[in-house]
Amino acid sequence: MRIVLDSERCVGHGRCYSLAPDLFDADERGHCVVRVAEVPPAFESSARTGVTNCPERALRIEE
Amino acid sequence: MDLETEVGHAESNEVTDLAASADPRAIARDLRREPVMHVGDMFAIVTRRADVEAALRKPALYSSGAGAVDLGNARPLIPLQIDPPKHVKYRRILDPLFAPREVVDLEAHVVELVRKIVDRFAERGSCDLHAEFTVPLPCTVFLDLMGLPIEDLGLFLSMKDGIIRPEGDSMEAQAPGRRAAAQQIYEYFQAVINERRGKPGDDLLSRIMNSEVDGVRLSDEEILDVCFLFIIAGLDTVTDSLDCIFAHLAQHPDQRAELVKNPSLIPSAVEELLRWESPVPAVARVATEASEIGGCPIGAGEQVMLLLASANTDDDAHPGLDIVDLSRDPNPHLAFGGGIHRCLGSHLARLELRVALREFHLLIPEYSLPPGTVLEYTPGLRSLHHLPLTFGASA
Numbered sequence: 001m002r003i004v005l006d007s008e009r010c011v012g013h014g015r016c017y018s019l020a021p022d023l024f025d026a027d028e029r030g031h032c033v034v035r036v037a038e039v040p041p042a043f044e045s046s047a048r049t050g051v052t053n054c055p056e057r058a059l060r061i062e063e
Numbered sequence: 064m065d066l067e068t069e070v071g072h073a074e075s076n077e078v079t080d081l082a083a084s085a086d087p088r089a090i091a092r093d094l095r096r097e098p099v100m101h102v103g104d105m106f107a108i109v110t111r112r113a114d115v116e117a118a119l120r121k122p123a124l125y126s127s128g129a130g131a132v133d134l135g136n137a138r139p140l141i142p143l144q145i146d147p148p149k150h151v152k153y154r155r156i157l158d159p160l161f162a163p164r165e166v167v168d169l170e171a172h173v174v175e176l177v178r179k180i181v182d183r184f185a186e187r188g189s190c191d192l193h194a195e196f197t198v199p200l201p202c203t204v205f206l207d208l209m210g211l212p213i214e215d216l217g218l219f220l221s222m223k224d225g226i227i228r229p230e231g232d233s234m235e236a237q238a239p240g241r242r243a244a245a246q247q248i249y250e251y252f253q254a255v256i257n258e259r260r261g262k263p264g265d266d267l268l269s270r271i272m273n274s275e276v277d278g279v280r281l282s283d284e285e286i287l288d289v290c291f292l293f294i295i296a297g298l299d300t301v302t303d304s305l306d307c308i309f310a311h312l313a314q315h316p317d318q319r320a321e322l323v324k325n326p327s328l329i330p331s332a333v334e335e336l337l338r339w340e341s342p343v344p345a346v347a348r349v350a351t352e353a354s355e356i357g358g359c360p361i362g363a364g365e366q367v368m369l370l371l372a373s374a375n376t377d378d379d380a381h382p383g384l385d386i387v388d389l390s391r392d393p394n395p396h397l398a399f400g401g402g403i404h405r406c407l408g409s410h411l412a413r414l415e416l417r418v419a420l421r422e423f424h425l426l427i428p429e430y431s432l433p434p435g436t437v438l439e440y441t442p443g444l445r446s447l448h449h450l451p452l453t454f455g456a457s458a
Contacts, residue, residue, distance in 0.1 A: 009120075011405040014163055015395070018330070029158035030410060052393035055401050056120075 001039040002062040003047055005032055009058035016059060020050035032058065075102045078368055079442035082344045087445075088385065091373035098357025106366045107356070108345075110373045112380035112397075114357045118348065118369055119402035122147055125348035125367055127404050132347040133234070134226055135241030137249070140292040141285060143404060150403055156274040157289070157407055160267060166411045169204070173415055176203060177422040185426050189433075192309055192450040193302075196423075201301035201415060205293065210266030211255065219294065222248050226295050227444060245291070252290040256283055297408050299444050300343055301415050306447040307340035307440075308333070308416065309423075311387075313432050313452060318389060323428045326421055332389040333416045338396035339387050341372035342445045346400050371397050430454035 003023065012031045017024035023043055025033040039047045051059040077100060081090040091110070094100055100108040109115050118125045126146050129139040139145055142153040159165065180200060184190040202219055206212070225244025231237035255268065263269040272286055281289075312319040322328055348367045353360070361367060375396045378384040399406035406412070430452045432438075439448045 011401065011403060012158060012162075013399065013401075013405060014410060017163070026163050028162065029155065030162035031158075049392060053395050055116075055395040055397055057395075 001041075001044055001047060002037070003034045003039060003051065004060050004062050005034050006058045006060075007031070009056045010054075011056055011058075013055050015053040015055065016050035019053055020046040023047055024050050075106055075108065075368065077102065077108055078345050078370070081370070081372060082445050083440045083442040085438055085440060087341065087344060087372050088339075088376050091370065091376055094370065095373055095377060095379070097359075099359035099361070101359075104362070105364065106368070107359075107361055108368045108370055109356055110370050110377075111357060112374040112377035115369045115371065115374035115397065116401060118356060118367065119346075119397070119400065119404075122150070122403050124351055124354055125369075126351050127346070127348055130349040130364075131366065133238075133241075134291075134295055135229075135238070135245035136288070136291055137245065138284060138288055140295075141288040142407070143292050143296065147403065152276045153289075154403070154407070156271070156276060160270060161407050161409075161411055163410045166414050169208075169411070170414060170418060172207065173204060173418045174422055176200065176207075177419055178426070181423055181426045188455065189451070189453045192452050193306055193447050194449070196419075197302045197305035197309070197446075197450065200305070200419060202298050204411075204415060205297055208267045209293075210259075210264050210268060218251070219298065222251070223294050223298050227299050228441065248291050248294055249287055252287050253283065256286055296406075297411075299446065300406075300408075301412050303342035303444045303446040304337060304340070304412065304416055305419060306450055307342045307445055308336045308420070309452075310432075310438055310447060310450055311336055311340065313430055313450075315387070316429075316431070318387065319424075319429075321389060322420065323424050326424070328389055329417050329420050330413075331391065331394070333413060333420065334394050334396065334398075335387060335389050335391045337398035337416075338375045338384075338391075338394060340445065341375050341398055343398070343400070344372035344445060345370050346404070371400065427454050 010032045012029055014026060014030055016032050017026050023035055023039065023046055025035050027033050047061060051061055077094065081087045084090055094108065095110045098111050098114055109118055123146060127143055128146050129144045142150055142157060145153060180196055184195055202216055203213065206215060222244050226241055229237040229240035231240060259269055259272060271289060274281060322332055345368045348369060350361045350363055350365045350367055353363045355361065375398060376384050399409040433451050433453050436451055
């Protein structure tokens, strides 16, 4: 599983890195940075939480 | 402090009635029968989640510029009323000052402040939570952040209310009061800027004064236009959110008990109650050219109100949004707006709301509205005139 970020759409709500800090981080402006190239199996549910809570739909999962 | 997002002051009964209602969900549900409700020729209310979201993402077509809402200001507010491409230049310097890694350092200070304020009335067994807690808390946080004296609290509140809630029944009647308050804001901050220039500190204002756009420091006018926005967007909105959230919890003892028992629920409860209450129920835009929303024509120059309160409870978009679920997941709500004008202060607002809920409930876990209380919500931004609470005096 991979997390794909559309950085044009991200405006820094910060829901992803608040809810799943193992997988997402914030840059200097508070915009999303995806921390992992590949989501470890144990973190798949966490990845979905981060992705589905984005109000801008800037994140998606690729399996 | 809160947001870049700001509600408009246009005269639409639909929007003001919704904001002032104790049950905005019911009004929003009716309005959502149509994707767009036109009020006269030049005013449109957008009601559905998908359309609100799409419009928020088209900041050039649906401009947040000075034409969208009159707040008594002489120049466009920065960054709310700045369109792309200039907008991002300001956000690049302001976003880092309000980013999560910045605001996290404020937590201990906010904790201390909440305890101090609650201590003033905890023994009494009753309070007006609005006047005694939800108003002073965000304003005091702001004064501290800006390095301004707490003695100016009263002045700040009167300047803020002079813009957001001036006396008068119509936009025309309110205009003189609003201009006077605006003038006062410009003069106050010009004096502070002059003083700060001589002896800068590590406060927010000094940091803004030291920022550069394209290698050039902000002019005094630009700094004033940022400060003006802080006053009207950063103080009232956290008060509104606290009023709405505590009023809800006072009337839903089961949910309040759940939070007291399990404080780890507080972050998701904050998100859910922001969604449910939508303290900033709408954001104003102006259409820069003719377009269509949800199949309805929008004229060039038409004012467009994006009804966040309705988008947030649109259960055609996401089933199950018509109930409160404090552990809701996912909860991709738009209470802080969306698109490039997403509330600048959202991370600070969240911190204040979480700390306020956690610390307040540690000191006062049980409270209720006195019998017969009728809560009156204010139109525009949803604060309460009063929020009377009674509780057992804390130990």
